[in-house]
Amino acid sequence: MTRFMFASIVYLLVAIMIIPPPVLVFVMALSHGVGTMLATFADPDALSAIRLTVLVTAATVVINTGFGVMAAWTLSQFRFPGRGLLIVLVELPLSVSPVVGGLIWLLVFGTQGWWGKVLEQWGYPIMFAPPGMVLATLFVTFPYVTRTLMPMLAHNGREAEEAAVMLGAGLWQVLWHVTLPGARLALVSGVLLTTARAMGEFGAVSVVSGHIPGLTETMPLHIETLYNGYQTVAAFTMAALLALMAITVVIARNIVERRHARMGIAA
């Protein structure tokens, strides 16, 4: 009985909090018919926003997967002074507001900042340009790969790695053939989490982008611009597309996990 009671409370919460927003987004997008909705994609600014989102996400995922793997491996492989502090630092972006993250980059690379002016004079502007937006997204999504990978590496332990070493494997061979394949579920999970977070990031990117339509607007930023310009249908269409992308990633993550569970990798 208690079980049903708790289940119904959870269902009720989900029904109120989780289900309506995406449904509403799709309803609003379709409120003036399919034609009006599709007309959104005729706007070159919209296409540019989609392109930039994909670009920033791809760059972020590649870089943060590399960093995340390195951080997780170092932190679980070695014991060194300051290790605890490093773990806290890796997790910091989770607790710092993304806006603050963006401001930090602005401070470093902005025209008032340390290197901003020099880089801009050389023709490599960081702020109010895609590189800055990638940096901001990197900061926000930094912990995900590391934090999903570390418990898995700890759980797998060192024995398999040591066995590989005794068989003559070098550091990279151990990482590539034993450590990462042994933790691939966690790795894929962390990568997909990073992807989802990077696609939807607003706060940090907003600070460093400068909101130049067609140039430095990702989808979340473009949605805001459209909404503030009373282009409701276009705004919700973009939002629906973004939601669809996120849902795809979440489903992908579930499929990976389920397949993994079926293979029974407990051994």
Next chain:
Amino acid sequence: MSVNLDHIIRVSPRNGQPIVDDVSLTVADGSFTALVGPSGAGKTSLLRIIAGLDPHQGGQVSIDGARVDNLAARERNIGFVFQHYALFAHMSVADNIGFGLSIRPRRTRPTRAEIASRVAELLDLMQLPGVGGRYPHQLSGGQRQRVALARALATGPRLLLLDEPFGALDPLVRRQIRGWLRDLHERLGLTTILVTHDRQEATELADTIALMRHGRIVQAGTARQLEESPASPFVMEFTGDVIRIPGRVEHGLFIADMPDIHAFATTGADGRADVLIRPSDIRLLPERGGAMAWLRQTRGMLGTYDFTTSVGIQGLRFETVVPDGAAPIVVNCALDISAGRIARDDAWIQPVAVTATAVPALRT
């Protein structure tokens, strides 16, 4: 390949306590040596130092006369079998076994066909035909252990190290694999060092046993040497059943605290002492004292006696050989010790077994 350990010291990186404390040991070429001892004795640490997996702070490790201290673990060409198999879960059995060959640099790497034939050969040797395509989680514990062994042998190591390889197996499989491993060792002639806490396992498998305690080797030798001339009370207790009776040495006699135990002559200095006796060296003498012995249970030739002295509360339980038709209760008896070793704290007072001469029972 022979292994020579010379004054090896390793201290715990956490608290600075010695884990391996000045250990020297020579393992002869082609021998099967067991490191035995209670848990925490430093057996596994010593094995990991030989493998190069753990650093040591003092002494040197030589293999075939050449120092290997500065050689990384991967360069030592040593086969290592871990307690929990440590198989690569995401690889098939064949890929597991072939791993060591397939990761070699291109110059020295065998072709794919050569690796496959080596894997097949090893699966045959391990009596595991046809499992090459399976994954570790589809195998039983005994099969996994043999796959781990095959993987360790695939690269043609010069030395094989086994870390409690049977610890996670059920007793029946354990006994099978044990006999089979001994056969394998005889066939391959590979120098092998085994870590175990099971003395029977060590006795059955190894030619040389090194008994460890508190990071030191207490005694090394054949199983027979350890049993017949134990270097300390600890060795005697580890190598077989022991009855330990507290007492004291006085005027050249060992006198037990309990009455009705015959005293016997010793050359040890006066003071508190224990006598350690093998169960076969103890006898009940009816009508020679005031104690009572109750035969609690028998198992074939052996029986367990509860020995209660005339004072009443002091008791002793021991297992010994029981003659046919022995009475279940022996009254008015005394205990006669035909041979024993006298110890004070953790050392012998007298390094050889004392054979009791006829000394009249001391009634107290």
